[in-house]
Amino acid sequence: MHNYQLRKRIVVWVVFCMVLILTVVWLTPILVALLTSLRSYDDIMLRGFFAVPEELSFDSYLRAWRQGRMRQYLPNSFMITLPALGATLLLSSLSAYAISRFRFPGRRPIYYMFIFGMMLPLQILMIPVFGLSNSVGLYDTYIGLIAIHTAFFLGFNTFVLKNYMSTVPPQIFDSAHIDGCSELRIWWQIMLPLTLPAFAALATLLFTWIFNDYLWALILIRTGAKMPVTTGLASLQGEFVTDWTVIMAGSLIATVPTLTVFIFLQRYFIEGLTMGSNK
Amino acid sequence: MKTVLQRPGRKGRRKEIRTAFAFLFLPVTIYLVWIIGPMLYTFYLSLTDWDMFTAPRFVGLSNFRRLSNDPVFHRSLLNNLKWMAVFITIPIAAGLALAMVLNRKVRGSTFFKVSFFLPMVLSLVVAGLVWSWLYNPAYGLINVLLRTVGLPYLARGWLASANTAMESIIAVGVWRQVGYVMVFYLAGLQSVNQDLVDASRVDGASSWKSFRHVVLPQLAPITTVVIVISIIDSLRVFALVSVMTGGGPHNSSNVLANYVYLTGFQWYQMGYAAAIAVVLFLLASVFIVFYLSRIAKEEDHA
Numbered sequence: 356m357h358n359y360q361l362r363k364r365i366v367v368w369v370v371f372c373m374v375l376i377l378t379v380v381w382l383t384p385i386l387v388a389l390l391t392s393l394r395s396y397d398d399i400m401l402r403g404f405f406a407v408p409e410e411l412s413f414d415s416y417l418r419a420w421r422q423g424r425m426r427q428y429l430p431n432s433f434m435i436t437l438p439a440l441g442a443t444l445l446l447s448s449l450s451a452y453a454i455s456r457f458r459f460p461g462r463r464p465i466y467y468m469f470i471f472g473m474m475l476p477l478q479i480l481m482i483p484v485f486g487l488s489n490s491v492g493l494y495d496t497y498i499g500l501i502a503i504h505t506a507f508f509l510g511f512n513t514f515v516l517k518n519y520m521s522t523v524p525p526q527i528f529d530s531a532h533i534d535g536c537s538e539l540r541i542w543w544q545i546m547l548p549l550t551l552p553a554f555a556a557l558a559t560l561l562f563t564w565i566f567n568d569y570l571w572a573l574i575l576i577r578t579g580a581k582m583p584v585t586t587g588l589a590s591l592q593g594e595f596v597t598d599w600t601v602i603m604a605g606s607l608i609a610t611v612p613t614l615t616v617f618i619f620l621q622r623y624f625i626e627g628l629t630m631g632s633n634k
Numbered sequence: 635m636k637t638v639l640q641r642p643g644r645k646g647r648r649k650e651i652r653t654a655f656a657f658l659f660l661p662v663t664i665y666l667v668w669i670i671g672p673m674l675y676t677f678y679l680s681l682t683d684w685d686m687f688t689a690p691r692f693v694g695l696s697n698f699r700r701l702s703n704d705p706v707f708h709r710s711l712l713n714n715l716k717w718m719a720v721f722i723t724i725p726i727a728a729g730l731a732l733a734m735v736l737n738r739k740v741r742g743s744t745f746f747k748v749s750f751f752l753p754m755v756l757s758l759v760v761a762g763l764v765w766s767w768l769y770n771p772a773y774g775l776i777n778v779l780l781r782t783v784g785l786p787y788l789a790r791g792w793l794a795s796a797n798t799a800m801e802s803i804i805a806v807g808v809w810r811q812v813g814y815v816m817v818f819y820l821a822g823l824q825s826v827n828q829d830l831v832d833a834s835r836v837d838g839a840s841s842w843k844s845f846r847h848v849v850l851p852q853l854a855p856i857t858t859v860v861i862v863i864s865i866i867d868s869l870r871v872f873a874l875v876s877v878m879t880g881g882g883p884h885n886s887s888n889v890l891a892n893y894v895y896l897t898g899f900q901w902y903q904m905g906y907a908a909a910i911a912v913v914l915f916l917l918a919s920v921f922i923v924f925y926l927s928r929i930a931k932e933e934d935h936a
Contacts, residue, residue: 374735377728378749381809385752387775388764404778446661453657457650463933465662467926472669474922476870478894478911482679482904483672486686506668509661538653567757569873574899585759589877592763599767606760617755625751628814629821 392416392604399600415598419605423595427580428587429608435497435572435583436565439504443561444554446505447512452542454513455520456528466517473510477570480507485574495577503575504565512557515630519553520546556627559620563613584609673915679908686902697909707910710881710888713800714917717868717889720804721811722861728808729815729860730853734845736816737823747820750813758810762877765806769793796886799879803887806874811867815860822856823849862925869918890914 391399393411402409419425453459454466484503485494493499523546531541547554572586579590588602588609595601617624680697682690701707732750736743753761768775769792777789792802826849834844850857872891875881881888881896888896890910898907 370735371740374732374740374746377732378746381749381753381812383775384761384764384768384809385756387768391767399773404773404775405782446664449657450661453654457654457657459651459654462654463930465658467930468670469665470926470929471922472665472673474866474918474925475669475673476866476891476911476914476918478872478891479676479915480669480672481894481911482898482908483675484668485899486675487668487672502664503668506664509665510669513661538657542657563755567759569757569759569876570895573876573895585757585873588759588763592766592877599770599773602763603767606756606763610756610760613755613757617751621748621751625817625821628817 388603388607391600392607394600396598396600415600415604416608418601419591419608423591423601423605424579424587425584425605425608428582428584429612431497431581431587432566432583432585432612435500435504436562438497439501439508439565440558440561442501442505443508443512444558447509447516448547448550448554449542450509450513451516451520452546455517456525456546466513469510469513471510472507473514477507481570481574484571488575494575495581497581499575500571500583503571504568508561508565512561515557515627516550516553519550519630523549552623552626553630555620556623556630559616559623560627562616563624566613676908676911676915679905680912682905682908684904684908686904690905693905697906700906701909701913706885706888706893707890707913709885710890710893710910711913713887713889714869714871714914716800717804717807717871718865720808721864721868725808725811725815726857726860726864728812730819732812733816733819733823734849737820747816750816752813753810754813756810758873759877761806761810762874765802765809766793766878769802793879793887794883796883799883799887803874803878806878807868807871811864815864818856818860818863819853822853826852858928859925862921865921866918869914 390408392415393413394408395410395412395414398406398408398410450465450469454462480503488494488496488499488502493502527545527549528541531545532538536545566583567585568583569585569589572583573589576582576586579587582590588605591602591605679690681692681694683693683697684690732746736747740746756764769777771777771789771791771794774792776792780786780789790798792798830852831844831848834848835841839847870891871889872895875887875889875892876895879887881892891914894907894910894914897903897910
């Protein structure tokens with residue numbers, strides 16, 4: 356028995372140490388980025404990565420912010436992300452409401468169409484979406500980018516919200532209906548408040564996804580001054596190829612918004628990720 | 635008790651249908667215009683020759699014939715399969731193991747969890763740039779570390795060599811994916827029946843046996859979802875490759891999604907790009923349809 360206890364404690368410690376090592380490995384890239392951004396590239400080149408830096412400075416951040424144009428890219432990202440987020444949530448709450456509450460011909464095909472679209476490889480849409488936005492004059496505009504984000508996430512949102520709405524007892528709506536409440540009011544005044552937790556989770560997740568989008572920005576935005584932070588940052592790579600401290604500083608600046616959202620709304624973020632998979 | 639108390643009459647029924655379509659009109663129209671329409675149009679484009687400046691010219695299946703003899707396409711397809719092989723093994727095993735450990739109240743479990751979530755919060759562009767720096771041949775951490783511990787012959791230009799470029803990028807994919815998988819298993823473990831686990835332990839099952847025969851079967855639905863998502867993710871890979879190598883050197887790290895982008899938007903061969911996209915779509919849709927059929931089954935039970 357004593358032996359067993361000892362063995363168990365050893366196993367626990369070994370597992371703990373393995374997790375600890377893995378955690379260190381996982382955090383290393385982020386710590387390296389942070390350390391690099393606070394040093395000068397000359398210092399790294401001359402004295403090596405492990406040398407204690409002669410001085411720490413925010414110089415790289417200033418350069419990324421000014422010459423690296425992060426001060427332009429960052430607001431652009433918000434101008435794209437926030438409207439897209441609002442629009443896609445509002446629109447998908449309409450479709451999710453219809454699918455979860457009403458019985459009508461074509462209900463399932465419409466529902467499956469939304470789910471089908473949410474998992475598509477984006478490359479199957481890329482060329483026509485580029486052509487479409489060109490022909491309606493939305494190429495190289497925020498609105499074009501907002502439109503495709505809004506449309507693409509309708510699939511995932513409708514799926515998640517429909518599942519969530521289906522858990523609300525229909526009697527609530529039926530009695531409201533009998534009391535003469537219009538469907539629009541039931542949707543707005545009863546259903547939406549009841550589904551607020553799902554909205555919170557989706558909003559957190561979608562903010563991260565839209566903010567971090569690279570592909571659509573690459574295809575639909577050409578002018579440097581209109582780029583969001585992702586394609587903007589990628590373009591820094593060519594420009595500051597000889598100074599990684601600026602690129603690391605830019606990368607960290609680009610991460611601040613999503614990291615802030617994650618830190619404060621972590622619970623919702625995690626919930627959102629799994630909401631689609633299990634009801 | 636989930637049906638409406640009194641079934642609406644025919645008139646009420648027609649009104650219900652009208653209301654439903656009124657709600658659906660905007661989202662469905664937008665979806666058809668921006669997602670479903672473009673998808674179908676890509677199918678059409680894959681049968682054409684189109685440089686974006688003149689009208690598409692119908693060429694039948696010749697783009698697909700060209701694909702079958704295109705070494706870059708083969709290479710990209712193979713690389714996607716490599717991603718897939720890695721994604722359905724390493725991150726799933728690691729994610730499950732971590733979830734099992736961190737689901738208990740170990741010291742600092744919140745800190746550990748957040749550490750593994752963190753890479754997910756970074757954009758793929760940021761992840762790609764940070765790791766490009768780690769892989770830097772001269773000053774990057776990995777080579778510096780190898781030289782410091784006396785293994786200088788292992789140091790190399792990780793992204794510059796055709797032998798290591800793809801694997802180096804896949805490692806970044808794994809770095810992001812582990813936390814994602816862990817989230818799913820942590821959620822799944824909440825619904826595992828702890829009484830059954832305890833009972834098996836009382837009956838003398840070792841912790842491995844009770845994991846293998848009691849916990850794992852209960853996690854099977856989650857595992858299916860995780861595998862499908864991992865496969866679809868491995869087919870969607872684009873940003874990391876685009877940022878880190880652009881598919882090079884000599885296409886050694888090219889993947890289908892990046893090949894579509896290069897063919898269409900760098901070389902203006904839209905028809906051929908569409909054909910590659912169609913292949914990518916067909917590969918993905920096998921798994922999407924499988925996923926849909928599961929949801930359909932759940933719908934029937936609901």
